[in-house]
Amino acid sequence: MPDPQLDAIDRKILRVLQTDGKISVAELAQKVGLSPSPCSRRIGLLEKAGIIKGYAAIVDQKKVGLPISAFASIKLERQREEDLDRFEEIVARWPEVLDCYLMTGQRDYLMRIVAADLEAYERFIKDKLTRLENIASIETSFALGQVKRSEVLPLS
Incomplete structure:
Protein backbone atom coordinates (compact mmCIF):
# COMPACT_ATOMS: atom_id res chain seq x y z
CA MET A 1 0.00 0.00 0.00
CA PRO A 2 1.53 3.35 -0.98
CA ASP A 3 2.01 5.89 1.78
CA PRO A 4 -0.83 8.38 1.94
CA GLN A 5 -0.14 12.08 1.70
CA LEU A 6 0.17 13.43 5.22
CA ASP A 7 -1.84 16.56 5.83
CA ALA A 8 -1.39 19.05 8.69
CA ILE A 9 -3.72 17.10 11.01
CA ASP A 10 -1.86 13.83 10.40
CA ARG A 11 1.42 15.57 11.21
CA LYS A 12 -0.07 17.02 14.41
CA ILE A 13 -1.27 13.55 15.41
CA LEU A 14 2.19 12.11 14.79
CA ARG A 15 3.93 14.90 16.71
CA VAL A 16 1.73 14.34 19.76
CA LEU A 17 1.94 10.53 19.65
CA GLN A 18 5.73 10.63 19.36
CA THR A 19 5.98 12.45 22.69
CA ASP A 20 3.01 10.76 24.44
CA GLY A 21 2.09 7.35 23.06
CA LYS A 22 -0.27 6.71 25.99
CA ILE A 23 -2.48 9.74 25.36
CA SER A 24 -6.17 8.90 25.09
CA VAL A 25 -7.88 9.35 21.74
CA ALA A 26 -10.15 11.97 23.34
CA GLU A 27 -7.17 14.04 24.56
CA LEU A 28 -5.36 13.62 21.26
CA ALA A 29 -8.43 14.66 19.31
CA GLN A 30 -8.74 17.79 21.41
CA LYS A 31 -5.07 18.69 20.89
CA VAL A 32 -5.28 18.31 17.10
CA GLY A 33 -8.71 19.89 16.64
CA LEU A 34 -10.81 16.84 15.75
CA SER A 35 -13.55 14.86 17.39
CA PRO A 36 -12.55 11.45 18.75
CA SER A 37 -14.06 9.32 15.98
CA PRO A 38 -12.26 10.93 13.01
CA CYS A 39 -9.06 11.12 15.09
CA SER A 40 -9.26 7.39 15.80
CA ARG A 41 -9.89 6.71 12.10
CA ARG A 42 -6.80 8.71 11.13
CA ILE A 43 -4.66 6.85 13.69
CA GLY A 44 -5.90 3.57 12.20
CA LEU A 45 -4.98 4.71 8.69
CA LEU A 46 -1.52 5.82 9.85
CA GLU A 47 -1.01 2.40 11.47
CA LYS A 48 -2.31 0.52 8.42
CA ALA A 49 0.02 2.48 6.14
CA GLY A 50 2.97 1.55 8.38
CA ILE A 51 3.71 5.17 9.26
CA ILE A 52 3.00 4.33 12.90
CA LYS A 53 4.99 1.14 13.34
CA GLY A 54 4.06 0.45 16.96
CA TYR A 55 4.02 1.74 20.50
CA ALA A 56 6.64 1.18 23.19
CA ALA A 57 7.78 2.29 26.62
CA ILE A 58 11.16 4.02 26.75
CA VAL A 59 13.14 2.21 29.43
CA ASP A 60 16.18 3.62 31.23
CA GLN A 61 18.92 1.13 30.34
CA LYS A 62 21.00 1.93 33.43
CA LYS A 63 18.09 1.36 35.81
CA VAL A 64 17.49 -2.11 34.35
CA GLY A 65 21.14 -3.13 34.71
CA LEU A 66 22.46 -2.43 31.20
CA PRO A 67 24.66 0.65 31.66
Missing part, protein backbone atom coordinates in the same frame (compact mmCIF):
# COMPACT_ATOMS: atom_id res chain seq x y z
CA ILE A 68 27.17 -0.15 28.90
CA SER A 69 26.52 1.18 25.39
CA ALA A 70 29.07 -0.02 22.88
CA PHE A 71 29.24 1.05 19.25
CA ALA A 72 30.81 -1.64 17.09
CA SER A 73 31.97 -0.90 13.55
CA ILE A 74 32.04 -4.08 11.50
CA LYS A 75 33.95 -4.68 8.30
CA LEU A 76 33.06 -7.76 6.28
CA GLU A 77 35.49 -9.69 4.10
CA ARG A 78 32.95 -9.70 1.24
CA GLN A 79 29.98 -7.46 0.55
CA ARG A 80 27.95 -9.69 -1.75
CA GLU A 81 24.20 -9.41 -1.35
CA GLU A 82 23.86 -12.90 0.13
CA ASP A 83 26.62 -12.12 2.66
CA LEU A 84 24.92 -8.90 3.72
CA ASP A 85 21.53 -10.64 3.97
CA ARG A 86 22.95 -13.47 6.09
CA PHE A 87 24.72 -11.06 8.44
CA GLU A 88 21.56 -8.96 8.86
CA GLU A 89 19.32 -11.99 9.49
CA ILE A 90 21.59 -13.24 12.28
CA VAL A 91 22.16 -9.85 13.92
CA ALA A 92 18.41 -9.12 13.90
CA ARG A 93 17.93 -12.04 16.34
CA TRP A 94 20.39 -10.76 18.94
CA PRO A 95 18.62 -8.83 21.73
CA GLU A 96 21.84 -7.06 22.79
CA VAL A 97 21.95 -5.23 19.44
CA LEU A 98 19.54 -2.31 19.68
CA ASP A 99 20.50 -0.63 16.41
CA CYS A 100 22.35 -1.86 13.35
CA TYR A 101 22.94 0.23 10.24
CA LEU A 102 24.43 -0.66 6.87
CA MET A 103 26.96 2.11 6.30
CA THR A 104 28.94 3.83 3.59
CA GLY A 105 32.65 4.45 4.05
CA GLN A 106 35.37 2.32 5.64
CA ARG A 107 33.02 0.05 7.62
CA ASP A 108 30.04 -2.00 6.49
CA TYR A 109 27.90 -1.90 9.63
CA LEU A 110 27.57 0.18 12.77
CA MET A 111 25.82 -1.40 15.77
CA ARG A 112 24.75 -0.15 19.15
CA ILE A 113 25.00 -2.92 21.71
CA VAL A 114 23.97 -2.78 25.37
CA ALA A 115 25.55 -4.85 28.12
CA ALA A 116 25.56 -5.17 31.89
CA ASP A 117 29.34 -4.75 32.08
CA LEU A 118 32.54 -5.11 30.07
CA GLU A 119 32.64 -8.86 30.70
CA ALA A 120 29.15 -9.25 29.22
CA TYR A 121 30.23 -7.25 26.16
CA GLU A 122 33.32 -9.43 25.82
CA ARG A 123 31.12 -12.55 25.95
CA PHE A 124 28.90 -11.06 23.24
CA ILE A 125 31.94 -10.43 21.03
CA LYS A 126 33.49 -13.87 21.65
CA ASP A 127 30.32 -15.99 21.68
CA LYS A 128 28.39 -14.28 18.90
CA LEU A 129 30.03 -11.67 16.75
CA THR A 130 33.42 -13.27 16.14
CA ARG A 131 31.77 -16.61 15.38
CA LEU A 132 30.09 -15.21 12.29
CA GLU A 133 31.72 -16.04 8.99
CA ASN A 134 32.87 -13.17 6.81
CA ILE A 135 33.90 -10.79 9.63
CA ALA A 136 37.12 -9.02 8.64
CA SER A 137 37.35 -6.66 11.63
CA ILE A 138 35.49 -5.21 14.59
CA GLU A 139 36.24 -1.84 16.15
CA THR A 140 34.44 -0.86 19.34
CA SER A 141 33.90 2.52 20.96
CA PHE A 142 32.22 2.85 24.34
CA ALA A 143 29.83 5.66 25.18
CA LEU A 144 30.94 7.65 28.22
CA GLY A 145 27.56 9.33 28.54
CA GLN A 146 24.42 9.99 26.61
CA VAL A 147 23.97 13.59 25.51
CA LYS A 148 20.72 13.14 23.61
CA ARG A 149 18.41 10.29 22.68
CA SER A 150 15.20 10.76 20.81
CA GLU A 151 12.69 8.80 18.78
CA VAL A 152 10.84 12.01 17.88
CA LEU A 153 11.15 12.81 14.18
CA PRO A 154 11.26 16.52 13.32
CA LEU A 155 7.94 16.65 11.45
CA SER A 156 7.15 20.05 9.98
Whole structure:
Protein backbone atom coordinates (compact mmCIF):
# COMPACT_ATOMS: atom_id res chain seq x y z
CA MET A 1 0.00 0.00 0.00
CA PRO A 2 1.53 3.35 -0.98
CA ASP A 3 2.01 5.89 1.78
CA PRO A 4 -0.83 8.38 1.94
CA GLN A 5 -0.14 12.08 1.70
CA LEU A 6 0.17 13.43 5.22
CA ASP A 7 -1.84 16.56 5.83
CA ALA A 8 -1.39 19.05 8.69
CA ILE A 9 -3.72 17.10 11.01
CA ASP A 10 -1.86 13.83 10.40
CA ARG A 11 1.42 15.57 11.21
CA LYS A 12 -0.07 17.02 14.41
CA ILE A 13 -1.27 13.55 15.41
CA LEU A 14 2.19 12.11 14.79
CA ARG A 15 3.93 14.90 16.71
CA VAL A 16 1.73 14.34 19.76
CA LEU A 17 1.94 10.53 19.65
CA GLN A 18 5.73 10.63 19.36
CA THR A 19 5.98 12.45 22.69
CA ASP A 20 3.01 10.76 24.44
CA GLY A 21 2.09 7.35 23.06
CA LYS A 22 -0.27 6.71 25.99
CA ILE A 23 -2.48 9.74 25.36
CA SER A 24 -6.17 8.90 25.09
CA VAL A 25 -7.88 9.35 21.74
CA ALA A 26 -10.15 11.97 23.34
CA GLU A 27 -7.17 14.04 24.56
CA LEU A 28 -5.36 13.62 21.26
CA ALA A 29 -8.43 14.66 19.31
CA GLN A 30 -8.74 17.79 21.41
CA LYS A 31 -5.07 18.69 20.89
CA VAL A 32 -5.28 18.31 17.10
CA GLY A 33 -8.71 19.89 16.64
CA LEU A 34 -10.81 16.84 15.75
CA SER A 35 -13.55 14.86 17.39
CA PRO A 36 -12.55 11.45 18.75
CA SER A 37 -14.06 9.32 15.98
CA PRO A 38 -12.26 10.93 13.01
CA CYS A 39 -9.06 11.12 15.09
CA SER A 40 -9.26 7.39 15.80
CA ARG A 41 -9.89 6.71 12.10
CA ARG A 42 -6.80 8.71 11.13
CA ILE A 43 -4.66 6.85 13.69
CA GLY A 44 -5.90 3.57 12.20
CA LEU A 45 -4.98 4.71 8.69
CA LEU A 46 -1.52 5.82 9.85
CA GLU A 47 -1.01 2.40 11.47
CA LYS A 48 -2.31 0.52 8.42
CA ALA A 49 0.02 2.48 6.14
CA GLY A 50 2.97 1.55 8.38
CA ILE A 51 3.71 5.17 9.26
CA ILE A 52 3.00 4.33 12.90
CA LYS A 53 4.99 1.14 13.34
CA GLY A 54 4.06 0.45 16.96
CA TYR A 55 4.02 1.74 20.50
CA ALA A 56 6.64 1.18 23.19
CA ALA A 57 7.78 2.29 26.62
CA ILE A 58 11.16 4.02 26.75
CA VAL A 59 13.14 2.21 29.43
CA ASP A 60 16.18 3.62 31.23
CA GLN A 61 18.92 1.13 30.34
CA LYS A 62 21.00 1.93 33.43
CA LYS A 63 18.09 1.36 35.81
CA VAL A 64 17.49 -2.11 34.35
CA GLY A 65 21.14 -3.13 34.71
CA LEU A 66 22.46 -2.43 31.20
CA PRO A 67 24.66 0.65 31.66
CA ILE A 68 27.17 -0.15 28.90
CA SER A 69 26.52 1.18 25.39
CA ALA A 70 29.07 -0.02 22.88
CA PHE A 71 29.24 1.05 19.25
CA ALA A 72 30.81 -1.64 17.09
CA SER A 73 31.97 -0.90 13.55
CA ILE A 74 32.04 -4.08 11.50
CA LYS A 75 33.95 -4.68 8.30
CA LEU A 76 33.06 -7.76 6.28
CA GLU A 77 35.49 -9.69 4.10
CA ARG A 78 32.95 -9.70 1.24
CA GLN A 79 29.98 -7.46 0.55
CA ARG A 80 27.95 -9.69 -1.75
CA GLU A 81 24.20 -9.41 -1.35
CA GLU A 82 23.86 -12.90 0.13
CA ASP A 83 26.62 -12.12 2.66
CA LEU A 84 24.92 -8.90 3.72
CA ASP A 85 21.53 -10.64 3.97
CA ARG A 86 22.95 -13.47 6.09
CA PHE A 87 24.72 -11.06 8.44
CA GLU A 88 21.56 -8.96 8.86
CA GLU A 89 19.32 -11.99 9.49
CA ILE A 90 21.59 -13.24 12.28
CA VAL A 91 22.16 -9.85 13.92
CA ALA A 92 18.41 -9.12 13.90
CA ARG A 93 17.93 -12.04 16.34
CA TRP A 94 20.39 -10.76 18.94
CA PRO A 95 18.62 -8.83 21.73
CA GLU A 96 21.84 -7.06 22.79
CA VAL A 97 21.95 -5.23 19.44
CA LEU A 98 19.54 -2.31 19.68
CA ASP A 99 20.50 -0.63 16.41
CA CYS A 100 22.35 -1.86 13.35
CA TYR A 101 22.94 0.23 10.24
CA LEU A 102 24.43 -0.66 6.87
CA MET A 103 26.96 2.11 6.30
CA THR A 104 28.94 3.83 3.59
CA GLY A 105 32.65 4.45 4.05
CA GLN A 106 35.37 2.32 5.64
CA ARG A 107 33.02 0.05 7.62
CA ASP A 108 30.04 -2.00 6.49
CA TYR A 109 27.90 -1.90 9.63
CA LEU A 110 27.57 0.18 12.77
CA MET A 111 25.82 -1.40 15.77
CA ARG A 112 24.75 -0.15 19.15
CA ILE A 113 25.00 -2.92 21.71
CA VAL A 114 23.97 -2.78 25.37
CA ALA A 115 25.55 -4.85 28.12
CA ALA A 116 25.56 -5.17 31.89
CA ASP A 117 29.34 -4.75 32.08
CA LEU A 118 32.54 -5.11 30.07
CA GLU A 119 32.64 -8.86 30.70
CA ALA A 120 29.15 -9.25 29.22
CA TYR A 121 30.23 -7.25 26.16
CA GLU A 122 33.32 -9.43 25.82
CA ARG A 123 31.12 -12.55 25.95
CA PHE A 124 28.90 -11.06 23.24
CA ILE A 125 31.94 -10.43 21.03
CA LYS A 126 33.49 -13.87 21.65
CA ASP A 127 30.32 -15.99 21.68
CA LYS A 128 28.39 -14.28 18.90
CA LEU A 129 30.03 -11.67 16.75
CA THR A 130 33.42 -13.27 16.14
CA ARG A 131 31.77 -16.61 15.38
CA LEU A 132 30.09 -15.21 12.29
CA GLU A 133 31.72 -16.04 8.99
CA ASN A 134 32.87 -13.17 6.81
CA ILE A 135 33.90 -10.79 9.63
CA ALA A 136 37.12 -9.02 8.64
CA SER A 137 37.35 -6.66 11.63
CA ILE A 138 35.49 -5.21 14.59
CA GLU A 139 36.24 -1.84 16.15
CA THR A 140 34.44 -0.86 19.34
CA SER A 141 33.90 2.52 20.96
CA PHE A 142 32.22 2.85 24.34
CA ALA A 143 29.83 5.66 25.18
CA LEU A 144 30.94 7.65 28.22
CA GLY A 145 27.56 9.33 28.54
CA GLN A 146 24.42 9.99 26.61
CA VAL A 147 23.97 13.59 25.51
CA LYS A 148 20.72 13.14 23.61
CA ARG A 149 18.41 10.29 22.68
CA SER A 150 15.20 10.76 20.81
CA GLU A 151 12.69 8.80 18.78
CA VAL A 152 10.84 12.01 17.88
CA LEU A 153 11.15 12.81 14.18
CA PRO A 154 11.26 16.52 13.32
CA LEU A 155 7.94 16.65 11.45
CA SER A 156 7.15 20.05 9.98
